[in-house]
Amino acid sequence: MDRREFMKLMSAALALAAGGCAHPPLEPIVPYVDGRDEGATQGDPLYFATALTQGGYAQGVLARSDRGRPTKIEGNPQHPASLGASSPIEQGRILELWDPKRSHAVLHDGEIASWDELMTLLSLRLERLRPSGGAGLRLLTLSSSSLTEGSVMDAALARYPQARRHRYEPINQDNVHEGARLAFGRWLEPVYHFDRALTILSLEADFLGCMPGRVRYARDYIQLRRPDAKSPMSRLYVVECMPSLTGAAADSRLASPSSRIGDLAAELAERLASGGKTSSAWLETAATDLQSHRGRSLVLAGEGQPPEVHALAHRMNDMLGNIGRTVDFIQPPIEVRELAGDSLAALVADMHAGRVDTLLILGGNPVYDAPADLEFDRALERVPASIHFGLLVDETAGRCAWHVPAAHELETWGDAKAFDGTLTIRQPLIAPLYGGKSALELLGLLTGQLGFTSHDLVHATWLARFGQERFDERWREALRGGVVPHTATPFEAAEHLGKAGAPAAQPPTPGAPPIAAGETLEIVFRPDPYLWDGRYAQVAWLQELPRPLTDLTWDNAALMSPTLAARLGVRNEQIVELELGGRTVEAPVWIVAGHADGAVTLPLGWGRTAAGEVGSAHGANAYALRTSKAPWFARGLRVTPTARERTLASVHDHHRMLGRDIVRSATVAAYRAKPDFARKEADLAPPPTLYPDYSYPGHAWGMSIDLTSCIGCSACTIACQAENNIPTVGKEQVLMGREMHWIRVDRYDEGPVTAPRSAFQPVPCMQCEHAPCETVCPVEASVHDTEGINVQVYNRCVGTRFCANNCPYKVRRFNFLRYAEDTPSLDAMRNPDVTVRMRGVMEKCNYCLQRIVRARIVADRENRDLHDGEVLTACQAVCPTRAIVFGDLNDPHSQVRIAKSSPRNYALLGDLDTRPRTTYLARIVNTTEEEPG
């Protein structure tokens, strides 16, 4: 074979390979362009605005596409829920898309069947149900805010008037909606304005960690947390059971079992309404603070708190004059015809009663996540025809007669509303990889519009909405920007709302007297910050991302306070039996400083049994204890220690600073009094050195990380993982201390273990000017480039690992084994700009060098210099609070220079004279006490 022939064959093979596995969607999609021409050069990545939904709420994203392959998720700067940032979950969903374990085929009783077979069978069934108006036909879906799905569903139900739809989300907004109904007489959703609230009291509302709109809320919240700005700093009070991101951010946090929070809220409301004294100093301080910021304060309750607590919060906001200023109310963006819990309960009751003939499960995994008391799996056995539609052959798929592979959100058209109601038309990035269908296509069967694609249906919805005139233009504009302009749901006018009504005077349900020692315990269910309700269990990135306040990976645990653990006589990793209402589950203990005594938190989303190799058999299934009566917390928990253990893979074992100046912090008062408190000798005058300084005539890159802004969400870690093709290593390797994250988020606790003050510190490579790693590498694999970046030359690395030993920040990561496996679909996901590292080489952060190079190429093409902000590192781009600033230190006007000119600027371990290019801005808290910790 000569060269020509070889090339011919090779190109043919490549074309086949490319055509065989991934191709662009059939319909035209519109790239998101940021001041650049659409016709980008071949090979350059394109970005497409679309949205990813969770719980029905849209999170606007820009998906990067490399020659038709979606490779990375970024936030959409134009989308109100994103403003350019995103949460770890959105980052992880690119891996969900490419997951090789996704369902590939229609299954009938576990055997491979065809789409046509299913259609035939279903058509016959529906034909038979038609005369009775579809009695016995049930649809079960997840919460949704999609206009198209709503109208298709309506059309379907119009044809089958006796059929019923049910919507269920395990982590739902029932309490929020019901709370608004108690206060205002109808189902509404609050929209908060944290950028206007100077005093915030959160009643177990994790608005930084798991509330719809959390990414946006984090940005808003941090607007008033800028100590260098003229504006005053807000103060955050949090009362919660299990420490959350919001609790960690709090200036004043009170640990309390979830069931007690209602009492506290009632007491506080009483105090605000009629004065007097409260039982605790904490409440008193909070009350005074709230009252002194009328109209600029905010009280909010979390989705786990009962409706009464929400109503109390609304009432307090009303009393404080906050409604219309720091909180507004809108019609729920998601469709709410009945509460999710009621909806599922009604369905299951009918299933048990044999009134369900054909059940279409169009999303969700109820066999796994339905409340235990409903016994969904037993009910399902009584349904003659059950069809499951999902990404994976999961627990529910295994119990249904039929399974249909679903297309991923990045593979289908759709539309969805953000937390504030803003609409996005979702465009796909790629044609379904595994022949999955969209739920809309499946519904076409009911509407008699079989053969319509999701694009046709979405198009039709929007044609009706936009009208014929200028439709194409508006359609393209909506796709391009990722939002339909001016579609945010209008706020309910205050006078229209009426006075927030007081809920019933008696203590909120379930009635909870104060806890005495020896009392029965309380169990609290919280969403896992990354696996959510369990739907992302197969996403290895999310499994391996350390949970912010437990540092656990690959497992959940029975989380409890040190005091409770001592009282129960249990230690970390000891398995305990949790018994609640006759149901039991076993989980290892993990002691969490700051957890409320008298309660055990068991995160939801674990203990999956059919989530593929990655997702199954990790953690304990909290749904086994969760009932429809008490979906968020319940009293009467009994904890029985066993003699067994389960090793838990925690990434950090030490959380004390031991008097080392690692995270430097001060109260805002102390900071204003002595602005340069964080500067130590080494920051002011670097020690002498024998080596001459290098000069950087061009660019000199640098980074600043604001510890006041960092909320510890770990989005940076996972964005870096996605950007830089960083492998996951699995639980065993994490246990051995070999996780590969290039930027980790350290947490340090100060103060007593019962009420610690936590501070987060993202630690990427510091890009030291005097890099200890460079002088010890015998082969010059670790070198400085001409712009000051300490680069790692993978090809040259022989793996002595001296560099890692000598790194004071321990940010170097070694490929101890062959972590980057060759899985074809995962290869397609990888960032083509970044080398995949082989076993035996060291790797680490390099300031996203590939992004600098890309930006430079663009600038060179346009014959101009790079301007500030043109290069965003992956961690910087994703950060909800913009804590990370990157740029050119040679540019006197760059953001990074401005950040570093703050008196709060300090170098971590600066007295080692490593002269890091990444420096920190000291953490400023707004506590009432003198000095934190």
Place this chain on the structure above:
Amino acid sequence: MSGAPEVLREYGQPGAAPVIQGRHTYGSITDKIADLALERRSGRSFWLALGVTSVLAVVFAVSLIYLLVVGTGIWGLNNTVDWGFMITSYVWWIAIGNSGTFISAFLVLLRQRWRSSINRFAEAMTIFAVAMAGLLPIMHLGRPWFAYWLAPYPGKMNLWPQWRSPLEWDFFANTVYLILSILFWYLGLLPDLATLRDRARHRWQQLTYGLLALGWRGDARHWHHYESAYRLLAGLGAPLVISVHSVVSIDFAFSNLPGWHSTIFPPYFIGGALYSGLAMALTITIPIRAIFKLQDFITPRHLANLAKLMLACSFVLTYTYMTEMFTAFYSADKFEIATALDRLTGPYAWTYWLTIFCNVVLPQSIWFRRVRASPVALLIITVIINVGMWTERFMLIVTTLHRTFLPSSWHSFVPTFWDWSTLIGSLGSFVLLFLLFARFFPVISMAEMRRLNVRVSGVDR
């Protein structure tokens, strides 16, 4: 002469303890030692030892092959503790190698004639130990197949090693040391190889030893050149003993880590190297002396001398242990103090206290003449010292690495099966090589023994 044993005394040291015991002539010395290599049928204990060590050598080979196939991850290392058993063993081996050169080179220069009985296998020990010390760090690399990148060779890419790295210095120090050790050992062997060639009765022996003897005929000119070359190499070797261990210590001292970054490291490591080298020399001498019945040539005086040297070294080490601790606290550096406290009381404190027991406390028993005179007691003590010296290096490496500046990244090191198998396998391979050497080569320098005989008794006869 009477029936009383003829006692040869060291030239110039009347009254010193005997260097060689028994009635020996040129012939008897040569017969005794050459027959060990040429004629002696190997006994049961030899075959048993060979069997055991061969199995261990196989374990070593399997461990290394598995390492090459799977990767460095088979060991218990992690992103906090990047060096573990292998580097510990490396330092330990190179230190053991030290004593061979010390005994040969230093003692030659100092005209300590008693060293003639033991220098041959001390040198052999050096070579095998340095071979292990050379192999382990290469295998410890993430990509061992690129180890040659440390050498400055003219490549197309014009890539050069990084001269500021102590690992680069180490590469050179070790290579030079290994080459010199081999030359020194081989040069010393030449006259004996010629003797073996001349006495050999089998054709293959004649051929092999003949080739190895490089045409040595015992010519006066040969002896003249031999003498100059031997002294020259000894002169080169003596500073190498110092340099190689200084450089090994700089692998650690050059870092910025508390517990490593210390100027006492070069003398500390040299003292430690001598100490463990002498201990290993005794550990090997005592059984070999018994197995091959060499009591005439290796007398209690040799054992006692080595033991005394060892005792002296233990004081050097004791001093450095004290200095290390003192400096840590005196520095007032919180990181140094934390590391020092961690060594004293942390999770690996047992390694520190085991080190102190093995290397400081136990050797004090050598003060007693009865202990010095008892080969069994000395064997037990030296084995324990060897363990202690290995533990010391482990302690130095792991206690520094597992808790450095940022508590968030602290992580402990737990050895895996493969850590142990590689360690034990390397020990077995070392002993195997040594047994083979002892079987096929003269374990004591016949030439030097004969000369010793001449100088001491020539006048009397």
